[in-house]
Amino acid sequence: MPDWIHRLVAPSAIVITVGAVPCYAATYLTVEQAQKLCFPQATGFVNADVKLTPEQVKAIEKDSGTRVRLPTQKIWRANAGDKFLGWLIEDEVLGKHEFISWVLALNADGSIKQIEILDYRETYGYEIRNEKWRDQFHGKRHGAKLKLDDDIKNISGATLSCRHITDGVKRLLSLHALALK
Amino acid sequence: MKTIHRLLVLALGIVSAGLFAARGDENLFGYTYTSDVLPKGKWEVEQWMTARVGKESGSFLGTDLRTEIETGLTDHLQASLYLNYNYFYAHDAVASDGPLENKNFFGVSGTSAEFKYQVLSPYKDSFGFALYLEPGYGTIEPADGSRHQEIELEGKLILEKHWLDDMLVGTFNYTLEPEWAKNEGDTAFHVALKMEGATGLAYRIAPRWYAGLETRVQTEFADADFNRSEFVAAFVGPALHYGTERWWATLTVLPQVWGWPDAQGTGGLTLSDHERLEMRLKFGLNF
Numbered sequence: 479m480p481d482w483i484h485r486l487v488a489p490s491a492i493v494i495t496v497g498a499v500p501c502y503a504a505t506y507l508t509v510e511q512a513q514k515l516c517f518p519q520a521t522g523f524v525n526a527d528v529k530l531t532p533e534q535v536k537a538i539e540k541d542s543g544t545r546v547r548l549p550t551q552k553i554w555r556a557n558a559g560d561k562f563l564g565w566l567i568e569d570e571v572l573g574k575h576e577f578i579s580w581v582l583a584l585n586a587d588g589s590i591k592q593i594e595i596l597d598y599r600e601t602y603g604y605e606i607r608n609e610k611w612r613d614q615f616h617g618k619r620h621g622a623k624l625k626l627d628d629d630i631k632n633i634s635g636a637t638l639s640c641r642h643i644t645d646g647v648k649r650l651l652s653l654h655a656l657a658l659k
Numbered sequence: 660m661k662t663i664h665r666l667l668v669l670a671l672g673i674v675s676a677g678l679f680a681a682r683g684d685e686n687l688f689g690y691t692y693t694s695d696v697l698p699k700g701k702w703e704v705e706q707w708m709t710a711r712v713g714k715e716s717g718s719f720l721g722t723d724l725r726t727e728i729e730t731g732l733t734d735h736l737q738a739s740l741y742l743n744y745n746y747f748y749a750h751d752a753v754a755s756d757g758p759l760e761n762k763n764f765f766g767v768s769g770t771s772a773e774f775k776y777q778v779l780s781p782y783k784d785s786f787g788f789a790l791y792l793e794p795g796y797g798t799i800e801p802a803d804g805s806r807h808q809e810i811e812l813e814g815k816l817i818l819e820k821h822w823l824d825d826m827l828v829g830t831f832n833y834t835l836e837p838e839w840a841k842n843e844g845d846t847a848f849h850v851a852l853k854m855e856g857a858t859g860l861a862y863r864i865a866p867r868w869y870a871g872l873e874t875r876v877q878t879e880f881a882d883a884d885f886n887r888s889e890f891v892a893a894f895v896g897p898a899l900h901y902g903t904e905r906w907w908a909t910l911t912v913l914p915q916v917w918g919w920p921d922a923q924g925t926g927g928l929t930l931s932d933h934e935r936l937e938m939r940l941k942f943g944l945n946f
Contacts, residue, residue, distance in 0.1 A: 544824070545823070545824050547824075572824060572825060572826065572863075574685070574902065575866065575867045575902045575903055575904065576866050576867065576904075577866065599904050600904060601685075601904050601905070601945045602698055602701065626782075626783050627783055632783065634698045634699065634734040635697070635698030635701065635731075635734075637780055637782040637783060638782050638825060641782045641783065641825075642824070642825070645824075
């Protein structure tokens with residue numbers, strides 16, 4: 479065997495050890511920060527987690543057309559004194575490599591107040607954090623189409639993330655209609 | 660040094676080269692293509708290493724190495740450029756159609772270009788569909804490492820379908836590839852037509868990890884005559900993929916499970932144009 483191949487072994491081992499590009503997670507908001515951002519006038523957030531029954535899971539899946547991965551959903555009621563402001567629901571959806579953590583804020587009437595991305599660790603598609611893309615969901619209610627390239631614009635290179643967040647919004651609107659109202 | 664040792668040393672070398680490669684679009688499978696394309700203006704570099712081992716007897720290692728740079732020309736069209744090079748080692752190797760010359764050399768074969776156009780997205784439409792074209796020029800015969808001139812034009816239809824919220828990915832490729840080859844001493848190019856059906860099925864077993872299965876069935880027609888099949892070879896094996904925000908790696912191991920003709924001219928394993936086992940390791944880096 480040629481000598482040059484043997485000479486590759488030692489430097490290769492070193493290169494593999496130090497040359498690997500590390501991946502990094504990007505956490506943009508904690509849940510507490512997202513609570514304050516979504517409901518700046520709130521004076522308190524009361525835990526209102528929901529553990530879905532199998533029947534509720536089936537009903538939400540049928541209504542939204544998406545799978546329920548987490549039967550227990552972390553939810554908070556946002557209050558300003560005695561006044562009920564709305565709901566904050568924490569969720570995660572599949573990204574290309576990792577999960578995308580995000581929250582959905584609903585007004586007291588069930589319409590979408592806003593969505594916020596907590597963690598995003600994918601190669602492309604950071605634009606889903608842009609206010610312009612997230613604003614597309616503002617005001618939508620249970621029953622809205624919520625379809626990519628229709629009422630929700632896609633982001634090229636992040637179609638999977640956009641699709642899953644959009645499906646997640648649809649699923650949580652179904653959850654609100656069937657389990658929180 | 661035994662064949663497997665040579666393989667490991669070469670793998671280490673290629674891993675090193677691959678880590679400094681630029682970035683590219685993510686391949687869940689070693690052989691089967693998905694319909695994804697790079698977004699416009701994004702770049703990727705990939706390093707491929709395919710090791711083919713095992714003829715009828717003796718030692719044989721054919722290594723196909725490719726360095727690829729890829730970019731998104733539009734949001735639906737990506738283009739790539741490849742540099743193709745090989746390492747061959749053969750000692751007392753006998754193929755199904757006879758003995759091979761002893762070999763121990765590294766050589767640059769040639770280049771190819773690749774164009775992939777996404778017609779449908781598996782994330783937005785019922786299934787993904789892409790068209791693929793790869794013209795190439797090579798000077799090393801992959802079967803035995805001999806020198807020749809070859810022009811090829813590979814065309815593919817790529818179909819992709821997802822299930823379980825994109826956790827299960829299935830893909831099918833149909834490939835038709837005319838080749839014009841001239842061996843040393845020939846005065847004219849001879850045409851052959853390669854045809855292949857390949858499938859891949861991968862499941863997201865954990866964040867960043869996909870595991871699955873690939874299959875390939877390949878045949879070639881001499882003079883592009885459908886009545887003159889030169890071989891049929893079928894491969895089945897596991898695929899493993901790991902992807903992060905910045906880089907990814909895929910390993911597929913494909914043993915030949917059936918082939919024609921074998922050394923007796925019947926069905927068994929066909930070990931002239933193919934080997935008993937192929938392994939492909941690919942790395943991609945995004946920027």
